[in-house]
Amino acid sequence: MKKNLLFALFAAASFCVPVLALGPVNPADPAQVAELKQEADAGDRGAQYDLSMVYEFKQDKANSLKYLKQSAENGYAKAQYALGNMYLTGAGGVKKNYDEATKWLTSAKESGYAGKNLDALLADSSKKAAVAKQQALAAAKTKAQTTAKKASDQTKTTVAKTTTAVTTAKTTVAASSAAAVKQEEKSAGFFTNIKNKIKGLF
Numbered sequence: 001m002k003k004n005l006l007f008a009l010f011a012a013a014s015f016c017v018p019v020l021a022l023g024p025v026n027p028a029d030p031a032q033v034a035e036l037k038q039e040a041d042a043g044d045r046g047a048q049y050d051l052s053m054v055y056e057f058k059q060d061k062a063n064s065l066k067y068l069k070q071s072a073e074n075g076y077a078k079a080q081y082a083l084g085n086m087y088l089t090g091a092g093g094v095k096k097n098y099d100e101a102t103k104w105l106t107s108a109k110e111s112g113y114a115g116k117n118l119d120a121l122l123a124d125s126s127k128k129a130a131v132a133k134q135q136a137l138a139a140a141k142t143k144a145q146t147t148a149k150k151a152s153d154q155t156k157t158t159v160a161k162t163t164t165a166v167t168t169a170k171t172t173v174a175a176s177s178a179a180a181v182k183q184e185e186k187s188a189g190f191f192t193n194i195k196n197k198i199k200g201l202f
Helices: 002-016 030-041 045-057 061-073 077-089 098-110 118-201
Strands: none
Touching (some): 030 045
C-alpha cells in the first residue's frame, strides 16, 4: 500500500512539475541543443536559462546573454540572480551597471531565490549605485563648470580682440585724417605758390 501511494505521488509530481525532458543537456550534442532551443524559443524560462548556460559553455557570450535576459524577464529567479550578479561584477560581456544589478537582484529576491549572499550582493549593488550616481553628478558638474569657464574666457578674449581692433581702427582713421589734412594744406600751399608765381609774371 505504501509503495503504491509513493509511486502515485511520484508519478503525479512528474506530470505536474515541468522537468526538462532531456535531463542534463550535452552542449556537444546538436540534437539536444536544438530541442532545448526550440523549448527556449517557445518561451520556457527554464529552457532559456539552460540554453544560456549551453551558450556560455560554448563561449557564445551574445546568445548566452540574450537567453539569460529572456529567462530573467520571464521571472526565472535563478536567471534574475545570475543577471544581477553579472551587472554587479561586469562579467559575461556586460558593462557594470549598479542600477541594473540592484533591479535584477531585487527581482530574484522577490521571486523567492535564496541564493548564497543574495542580501549582501543586493546591499553592495545598492551602495555602489548610489556612489556611481554621486560620481556622475560630480563629473557632470565639473564638466559644466569647465565648459562655462572656457566660454567665459573665449568671450573675454573676443571682447579684448574687438576692443583692440576698434582702437586700431580709430588710430588708423585719426592718422588718415591727419595725413589728409596735411596733404590738403600742402596742396593749398602749392596752389597758392603757383598762383603767386603766375601773378608775378603779369
